[in-house]
Amino acid sequence: MKSVIIYASTHHGNTKKLVDAIASECEIEVVDATKVKEKDLKEYDLIGFASGIFYTKFAAPVLGFAGVNLPVDKDVFFIATAGNTNKGNFKSIEAITNEKKCKVVGRFQCKGFDTYGPMKLIGGINKNRPNEEDIKAAVDFYKGIIDGSV
Numbered sequence: 001m002k003s004v005i006i007y008a009s010t011h012h013g014n015t016k017k018l019v020d021a022i023a024s025e026c027e028i029e030v031v032d033a034t035k036v037k038e039k040d041l042k043e044y045d046l047i048g049f050a051s052g053i054f055y056t057k058f059a060a061p062v063l064g065f066a067g068v069n070l071p072v073d074k075d076v077f078f079i080a081t082a083g084n085t086n087k088g089n090f091k092s093i094e095a096i097t098n099e100k101k102c103k104v105v106g107r108f109q110c111k112g113f114d115t116y117g118p119m120k121l122i123g124g125i126n127k128n129r130p131n132e133e134d135i136k137a138a139v140d141f142y143k144g145i146i147d148g149s150v
Helices: 014-025 060-069 087-099 117-122 132-147
Strands: 003-008 029-032 046-054 075-082 103-111
Touching (some): 014 046, 046 060
Parallel strands (some): 003 046, 046 075
């Protein structure tokens, strides 16, 4: 199965920690959406989108990349790091994948160090997150998609 994760990790590297851990243990390509704007994704069986969350939305580079490059009818999964983890954080990316008639095969979310907006005034929240447990859970999540246990 040929897989890729399209990601953006712009503030504290929270999302990059998860993506790098998955890539180091599994055979998967990673693409930084802040650097690569276009890529033909037709050859991939499984496409992941990973991002920090900004006011309940995936990062604009990931959303833009998905809107331009995601082929119709693909299996997709999502990974998010957020100051506030809630199910609504996936709505922005799901709107695009639903429009492209993709099948969502999994969602993973964990807390991430957050100093965005008003959080900066108090020194941030979720310090030291994602931690080793979160990173392991992200790797296990991806492995579960591959082996069908998710």
